[in-house]
Amino acid sequence: xxxxxxxxxxxxxxxxxxxxxxxxxxxxxxxLHWLQQHPGGGxxxxxxxxxxxxxxxxxxxxxxxxxxxxxxxxxxxxPRDSAVYICAAFGxxxxxxxxxxxxxxxxxxxxx
Amino acid sequence: DVKxxxxxxxxxxxxxxxxxxxxxxxxxxxxxxxxxQDPGLGLRLIYFSxxxxxxxxGDIPEGYSVSREKKERxxxxxxxxxxxxxxxxxxxxxxxxxxxxxxxxGTRLSIL
Numbered sequence: 001x002x003x004x005x006x007x008x009x010x011x012x013x014x015x016x017x018x019x020x021x022x023x024x025x026x027x028x029x030x031x032l033h034w035l036q037q038h039p040g041g042g043x044x045x046x047x048x049x050x051x052x053x054x055x056x057x058x059x060x061x062x063x064x065x066x067x068x069x070x071x072x073x074x075x076x077x078x079p080r081d082s083a084v085y086i087c088a089a090f091g092x093x094x095x096x097x098x099x100x101x102x103x104x105x106x107x108x109x110x111x112x
Numbered sequence: 113d114v115k116x117x118x119x120x121x122x123x124x125x126x127x128x129x130x131x132x133x134x135x136x137x138x139x140x141x142x143x144x145x146x147x148x149q150d151p152g153l154g155l156r157l158i159y160f161s162x163x164x165x166x167x168x169x170g171d172i173p174e175g176y177s178v179s180r181e182k183k184e185r186x187x188x189x190x191x192x193x194x195x196x197x198x199x200x201x202x203x204x205x206x207x208x209x210x211x212x213x214x215x216x217x218g219t220r221l222s223i224l
Binding site: 030031033035041042043044045048086088090099100102103104105 | 152153154155156157160170200202204209210211212213214215217218220
């Protein structure tokens with residue numbers, strides 16, 4: 001089973017700071033997802049990565065397949081970015097339920 | 113827009129009761145998922161369905177069963193509810209394996 005580690009578990013930063021959240025996994029995957037969960041519980045899918053880099057607004061996600069590592073960056077952070085960020089590693093198609101493992105999440109607080 | 117609807121936001125049941133949690137998606141997605149989310153443990157997959165009447169066990173299937181009689185509906189059943197099943201339950205769907213998941217708002221279930 002894939003072991004997925006996220007760091008840091010908790011992060012408090014000031015508005016405007018550059019934020020990095022890391023996710024590493026132990027077994028090769030077909031895709032890695034980054035999810036965002038705001039207080040109140042709603043979960044939104046931010047990115048799906050299988051290689052390289054993706055950007056959406058102030059959010060950037062990268063993945064290094066050889067090193068089995070992904071990062072989520074937030075530029076010019078804002079209090080509305082405060083949320084729990086979760087990475088999810090998908091095994092290869094047909095891998096079924098054994099191919100889906102979540103990190104425990106990073107609780108991010110951006111102070112004004 | 114994509115919509116995943118869970119039947120209840122909050123639910124209180126008694127130990128020993130049979131509990132049904134319903135999830136409906138309107139996107140003609142093949143895959144549907146049931147998760148529970150607990151503090152410190154993160155998201156854990158209970159069951160996954162990749163087609164009508166097809167299912168696979170996730171990490172923690174004990175004490176649960178599922179039903180998918182129609183493509184749009186995926187039900188989670190607690191056969192005989194116990195207090196350790198008090199949790200937040202989240203349903204999600206995706207077009208195919210590894211594609212972005214769309215989450216429902218969650219059901220906070222309390223078993224007394």
